[in-house]
Amino acid sequence: MHFLTEALTFPPVQESSPEGLLAIGGDLSVERIVLAYQNGIFPWFEDGDPILWWSPLERMVLFPEEFKVSKSMRNIMNRGIFKVTFNTVFREVMLHCQTVKREGQYGTWISDEMIEAYCQLHHMGKAMSVEVWQNNELVGGLYGVDMHPVFCGESMFSRVSNASKVAFIALVNYIQEKDYTLLDCQIYNDHLQSLGCREIPREVFMSFLKS
Structure with missing residues (x-):
């Protein structure tokens, strides 16, 4: 287990635990966050706990050409029920992600400090949001870090x-148009697998990240 100091460094990802935990501590400065993502590391921790940095042995990713869209979702997209925008209300998307109730989850890992840090990343052009609107009301969305x-x-x-x-569909369409190699979804879950996501070894993920 590595404990980070003020120095802007991370240990090699190969030194992570079997669960993927690499380091504890440090800060959420934009410089450290960018360095983390450049090296296949991401922060994930409960609000009020020390900052935990992860680099799992297996990475859940989506290759855009393997994306599976159900017939029902194709119908919904074609009906024009929703309007989609990009990067218009980044902070609001993060705030909704912070407060939405999730099954089996009692707290949130999106702290106020994390919101401020990722909003700074957004202003630098390193983070992006997708917004979904219905009747001029924000009803869905997502955000992420751009490591093209x-x-x-x-x-x-x-x-x-x-x-x-x-x-999610709008994001996949976007990354296909902009020639991204893959979408990093970090950790396995059944829903992501149903969409065409799959796990790849960390070393393979890192090779795409460094390309």
């Missing part, structure tokens, strides 16, 4: 049925 040719998805929210799915 890899986009690192962070969190999403939905206030009405299918809104976050629309945001």
